[in-house]
Amino acid sequence: MNNIENKILDIQKISKRYGGVQALKQVDFSLKSGEIHCLVGENGSGKSTLIKIISGVEQPEIGAIIFIKGKQEHNLNPIKSIQKGIQVIYQDLSLFPNLTVAENIAVHNYSKGNLWWVNWKKTRKLSINTLSKIRVNLDPNRLVSSLSVADRQLVAICRAIATNAKLIIMDEPTSSLARHEINALFSIIKELQKTGITILFVSHKLNEIMEISERVTILRDGVKVGLFDRKDIDDKKLAYLMTGKKFSQEKLAEKVKKEKILLKVRNLSKKGNYKNINFKLHEGEIVGIVGMMGSGRTELAFSLFGMNPPDSGDILVEEKKVNFKSNEEAIEAGIGYIPEDRIEQGLIMNQAITSNITVTILNKLLNNLKMIDNKRQQRTTNHWVDALAIRTSNIKDPAKTLSGGNQQKVVLAKWLATTPKILIMDSPTVGVDIAAKHGLYEIMKELSKRKIGIILISDEVPEVLYNCHHILLMRKGRIVKEFQPDEISENELSNKIIEGLKN
């Protein structure tokens, strides 16, 4: 045990089993005081379990050794862990939207058992001091519900700092941030580091890991597969270690034959959403729409799917003008929509996988009594489970039992079952593993060969660059530029997206 004093956290031989699943197997993990460390791994690799053990929410199996600041800890629990200066910022941020910024930052005071009354002056002072520590300008009196996701993240960080945290664990902190907000977050993380705080950054986004971390620990299937200094690793190696597979990323080689136009949008405008949108989608073409959250891309997608009627302009499906009053009409016309928010809008999480897959085509599964024919329903489900390689042991299990990638495949299956001509995919790989992501890309290419036109909305540059035939860049409700993938590099496109934000 060499210089354990410099390690804020040193844990050894951590195993954890949930029922039949070995979530962690003999994992050793340590954090140097004041470093920025990345913990990476795919969904189900044991990242969350490791965080829960560090934060005392879960107990490891016998034989585990936990040192915090050089002192051995037995029976770590959440309160002890907080007292030791460990703070977890969960993905959902755990803020109170109905309360002010100041109160959210100072809320830990309420669990001090020996006090009863709120001192509003102190609350305000604490929040102002903490905000200024990370050089953020936020009005402490504002309600958190009125803040953007990025600002909420800052409030969550301030709350952690306000407890005098020595180690801050951030669980997938960038998942709902736009690129420029991620940059701002990263500079704050570096700022925190200067004050001596150790950061454990949990992620599966390769580019971010390479950008922020000093050291990287990689987990796969509950086993630690590596610990590297950043300079000793690149994103290809990282992807390989995370998944055990090699992936290649190449731009689409084949050009689409622009024979038949599936969708044509002419001068489409909606006040406060988007303006003068023009583009075409051909048979078998994958058109990418990139732009940040708030660029109007999702609002446009809703309009194409009949859920957000435009003010003016035309939508033509196969050269015929349409005027959707509801998404039912859009589905009828052969459009499928995979929403941005899989959990809230894409799936019925508590219902069986089979019910989710067939929900769009129930009227085709009726028997003579106009009741749902169970056998046909199962046959249809099995077909799609095979076709898209959805990994499940039982199609009657609820959708929430699936991993993110498989959930997305269920959403995809549900729309493919309607035999659409046009598929709109809004950020389809958010929260999906690398391996599953590439699985989805393969499916998209296959669909394109089958002459389905796809609109891929995304803010991940490589995703669009390597999977689209044509790219539209949206900013502030307008299509500001169009590219062919071979005209532009990843860096150039990234810069184009955030351009115009600075002013």
Place this chain on the structure above:
Amino acid sequence: MTINDLFKKHEFYLFMVIISLSILFTIYTKGFLTLENFLDLLTNYSFLGIMSAGMLVVLISGGIDLSFTAIATISEYMIALVIFNYHGNLFTAFFISCFAGVILGSFNAFIIYYFKAPALIVTIATLNIFYGFIILVTKGRWIYNFPTWFREARNIYEFTSGNGTEYAIALPVLLLLLVFIITYIILNYSFLGRKIFTFGGNREAARRMGFNLFHMTIFVYAFMGLLAGVGAISHVLIVQTVQANAIVGRELEVIAAVVLGGASLAGGKGTVLGTILGVTLIAIMWNGLILMGISSYWHQVLIGLIIVISVISSAYSSRKSILGGAKIDVE
């Protein structure tokens, strides 16, 4: 606070509505704007006001309670029991009334917390249990003929005006004032009150914060029960009668007043000032309609409408955010 902030406040609009309605009723009715009518209104609505303070706390915590009217009814019979059968005094009657309320409120809390049952269903059920039980035991008997000392305890201050009209400030009005002050202090200055706000705003986050959700649930429903007890003694003092069906059925009136005052049925939101204004508005509306000779059934229609409108407006704003309602600043 700047003038701009004032215009953004829900309370400000409520206040304006109250003023306009008062002007309207003053013009079109006789006797609306008199000290007598004002004191009558205050006295008659004090017990609903007291219970609305309890409901405010319940709604802020993200819960709901429909059983408090039945709890108050049980408390009223307990008061009668203490006074008639055990020769109790005002203090013991008050104590027993509150005690019964706290016990029954805690019972609600236990079921809601331990069985993770929806508060709405649980309290509809306990409303029926409590109410059915009290009818069963008392056979719905009316109780009156309270002793003279109890009748005299109703008013704490009496005075006669120049033209010989007699006025009185009733004890329930004092209780109402106390209840609002205590609720205000709890909600705004105690850790407990602030934790109730966190509980209603984001339950899971409150759990992760290490707050004791069980204690909070117990407090919230027991406090509602306590105020049902205080409301009960106020009501009996005013009407000098105990009657099984006097209060049950007025749950929605209380909920409407609190929701009108800006509290959200989804939890996490609400103020004491808003609640006071909500109760005031409902009281004035009721009173004005009577003075104008409009059927009291309209009153119920109005209560229903208030709840529907407030639910629609909160559902509408959450729907807006789902369906791309975000404003994009299109160049």
